[in-house]
Amino acid sequence: MKTKLLISLLSLGIILAPISGVFAQETFNPHYIISNNDMTDYTSMSMDDVFNFLKDKGSTLHTYIDPNARMITPQIILDSAWLYKISPRYILTLLQKEQSLVTDSTPSKGQLDWAAGYGCPDSGGCGEKYRGLANQIDWGAGSARYYLDNPNEFRYQTGQSYQIDGENVTMTNDATKALYIYTPHIHGNELFHDIWSDWFGLNGGYPDGSLLQNQADGGIWLIQGGTKRAFASKSAFASRYSFDKILSVPADELANYETGIPIKYSNYSLLETPASEIYLLDNDTLRRISSMEVFRVIGLNPEEVIDVEEKEISGYVLGEAITIESSYPTGGLLQDNTTGGVYYVENGKKHPIWSRELMQVYYSDFKLTPVSPEELEKYPTSDPAKLRDGELVKSKDKPEVYVISNGQRRPIADEKTFEGLGYKWANIITTTSKVLSLHPLGDELKIDK
Numbered sequence: 001m002k003t004k005l006l007i008s009l010l011s012l013g014i015i016l017a018p019i020s021g022v023f024a025q026e027t028f029n030p031h032y033i034i035s036n037n038d039m040t041d042y043t044s045m046s047m048d049d050v051f052n053f054l055k056d057k058g059s060t061l062h063t064y065i066d067p068n069a070r071m072i073t074p075q076i077i078l079d080s081a082w083l084y085k086i087s088p089r090y091i092l093t094l095l096q097k098e099q100s101l102v103t104d105s106t107p108s109k110g111q112l113d114w115a116a117g118y119g120c121p122d123s124g125g126c127g128e129k130y131r132g133l134a135n136q137i138d139w140g141a142g143s144a145r146y147y148l149d150n151p152n153e154f155r156y157q158t159g160q161s162y163q164i165d166g167e168n169v170t171m172t173n174d175a176t177k178a179l180y181i182y183t184p185h186i187h188g189n190e191l192f193h194d195i196w197s198d199w200f201g202l203n204g205g206y207p208d209g210s211l212l213q214n215q216a217d218g219g220i221w222l223i224q225g226g227t228k229r230a231f232a233s234k235s236a237f238a239s240r241y242s243f244d245k246i247l248s249v250p251a252d253e254l255a256n257y258e259t260g261i262p263i264k265y266s267n268y269s270l271l272e273t274p275a276s277e278i279y280l281l282d283n284d285t286l287r288r289i290s291s292m293e294v295f296r297v298i299g300l301n302p303e304e305v306i307d308v309e310e311k312e313i314s315g316y317v318l319g320e321a322i323t324i325e326s327s328y329p330t331g332g333l334l335q336d337n338t339t340g341g342v343y344y345v346e347n348g349k350k351h352p353i354w355s356r357e358l359m360q361v362y363y364s365d366f367k368l369t370p371v372s373p374e375e376l377e378k379y380p381t382s383d384p385a386k387l388r389d390g391e392l393v394k395s396k397d398k399p400e401v402y403v404i405s406n407g408q409r410r411p412i413a414d415e416k417t418f419e420g421l422g423y424k425w426a427n428i429i430t431t432t433s434k435v436l437s438l439h440p441l442g443d444e445l446k447i448d449k
Contacts, residue, residue, distance in 0.1 A: 022169030032226035039175040050074040069134035082143040147178040207405035209389025227260030239266040247422040261315040285319035287293040333366035357431040408442030
């Protein structure tokens with residue numbers, strides 16, 4: 001097998017770096033930070049584990065005795081973990097994120113007094129009743145448990161989307177929601193993620209956009225936001241993806257991921273709620289059709305409308321409504337009849353297509369319509385068309401191979417990783433460096449198994 005792989009690499013002109021270690025730190029995904037099990041596995045560390053972890057990190061906490069609780073810190077951490085059924089790993093990460101207490105060998109009294117940052121906002125006005133190391137650990141773990149057990153008392157709800165720091169964030173699971181309740185901004189949660197990922201790793205090794213088929217029962221799942229989402233039908237899958245990009249995996253690999261919202265309907269389905277609102281489904285975005293006049297003008301078929309309950313569409317993001325002014329709500333392909341430039345037009349905006357490869361992969365089923373430059377000027381220019389998550393790609397003039405995940409290009413470390421994840425050489429898209437540059441460089445993808 002090694003010989004065959006090496007020949008494949010050489011014939012494709014692919015060079016992959018030597019492997020070292022396990023999966024690299026995962027790229028931060030604001031919609032999914034850690035799994036529910038990560039947050040609640042209170043048996044994940046023993047007393048000795050916590051003591052040795054703090055000692056190995058050079059923390060004074062491994063022998064520090066809280067003057068009020070009169071207990072050594074590892075014991076305080078374990079007691080809170082078991083009391084609230086919250087992972088001691090979560091508590092350690094929280095202490096590091098808030099006050100760097102796990103790696104600081106000489107913390108100040110202020111760091112110890114406000115160890116978990118609870119009741120002490122950045123704006124000031126810390127509450128005295130929350131002061132003290134043991135107190136902070138108790139409130140830090142206890143608040144996480146309270147957020148999980150009393151979801152209706154808080155603004156953020158699992159499966160819903162919110163504007164946070166100018167970005168649309170979907171609360172993919174309960175643990176992510178709890179982290180945003182505790183720290184309602186993206187930067188703080190990115191810091192938590194990076195610490196956790198560096199120390200404990202994340203469940204599941206396949207990047208977002210991977211299509212995994214269970215070897216036991218044949219079920220197909222999309223890895224998205226750190227969760228696995230089942231395709232409810234072949235049509236739901238075929239309307240979005242190609243079957244030749246499926247990766248066959250054992251059932252225990254899929255067990256590493258929490259189950260997300262299933263993908264029930266085909267892309268561009270028409271869904272009608274009990275309130276008689278009709279929506280066009282565009283991947284995970286619902287676009288309301290503003291009137292029946294619009295429905296008729298854009299040529300939709302009333303026989304294709306599917307009746308749904310409100311709860312069935314609660315996990316989707318609400319997008320821009322489709323009106324009379326909306327051009328090509330399901331997409332169209334236009335070519336400048338003077339320059340030859342090709343654009344994908346959707347919802348009144350045109351996206352330049354910078355390579356033939358993208359045309360072949362994503363737009364081969366669209367009719368190419370030549371139009372004048374004046375006609376194209378009617379559509380504002382938006383971002384160029386990009387590669388989709390899960391794609392394997394390399395440039396024409398460089399040998400490195402990447403997988404696209406969360407819009408980033410993640411270098412694949414070596415043939416061991418390529419083989420171990422079940423990728424196929426035939427699925428590598430060779431395109432221009434200009435197209436690759438549209439995707440920021442992400443963390444290297446590597447495995448050791």
